[in-house]
Amino acid sequence: MRHILMFLCIVALLLGRVGNVNALTFTDTQILNKMLSEDPNPPFDLLNTYAYTHKTPTDFQIPWDTVTSATLEITGYWIDGNDDTVEIGGQSSERLMPAGTKPQTVSSFDVFNTFSPWFGTPLEVVITAHGTHDDESLILLNSTLTIEYENQVAPVPEPSTILLLGAGLLGLTGFRRKRFRTEG
Numbered sequence: 001m002r003h004i005l006m007f008l009c010i011v012a013l014l015l016g017r018v019g020n021v022n023a024l025t026f027t028d029t030q031i032l033n034k035m036l037s038e039d040p041n042p043p044f045d046l047l048n049t050y051a052y053t054h055k056t057p058t059d060f061q062i063p064w065d066t067v068t069s070a071t072l073e074i075t076g077y078w079i080d081g082n083d084d085t086v087e088i089g090g091q092s093s094e095r096l097m098p099a100g101t102k103p104q105t106v107s108s109f110d111v112f113n114t115f116s117p118w119f120g121t122p123l124e125v126v127i128t129a130h131g132t133h134d135d136e137s138l139i140l141l142n143s144t145l146t147i148e149y150e151n152q153v154a155p156v157p158e159p160s161t162i163l164l165l166g167a168g169l170l171g172l173t174g175f176r177r178k179r180f181r182t183e184g
Contacts, residue, residue: 032140038131053122054145062118089114
């Protein structure tokens with residue numbers, strides 16, 4: 001019985017070990033170069049809304065991977081900050097930063113919570129310009145998504161480990177039969 005217990009402990013150690021953890025940073029930049037109208041009734045050639053997606057890492061899987069931080073930065077010109085909104089991953093709605101005295105601004109958003117129920121699809125971003133007739137338009141230059149995460153490799157038993165396990169199980173079975181024959 002002691003041998004069987006020891007064998008099971010060794011098998012649990014071989015198969016139950018946790019994989020390696022690697023800290024990784026992924027960055028995806030989208031060049032937007034898009035003008036949006038802030039007029040409630042935009043001219044025929046301008047829109048109030050623009051949608052695009054950011055790629056995510058190909059080896060990125062929740063719950064195996066753990067996101068440590070995630071940031072979305074949107075750069076643009078003439079953003080007045082009234083109520084120009086950004087919808088990120090269909091979950092949160094944020095406001096773009098106003099330009100103030102500078103024509104160019106960078107709006108930064110913490111999108112960490114977007115990845116809690118993640119399904120591995122590209123991150124969807126929708127920007128909507130709001131305003132009055134006097135606001136005219138804003139220009140979106142680029143958008144950068146940065147994800148810092150810990151990539152955990154799932155344990156995969158090697159073929160030699162599986163063969164060793166099988167040989168051990170066969171040996172235990174044979175030992176057990178031999179023992180019952182000699183006792184009986």
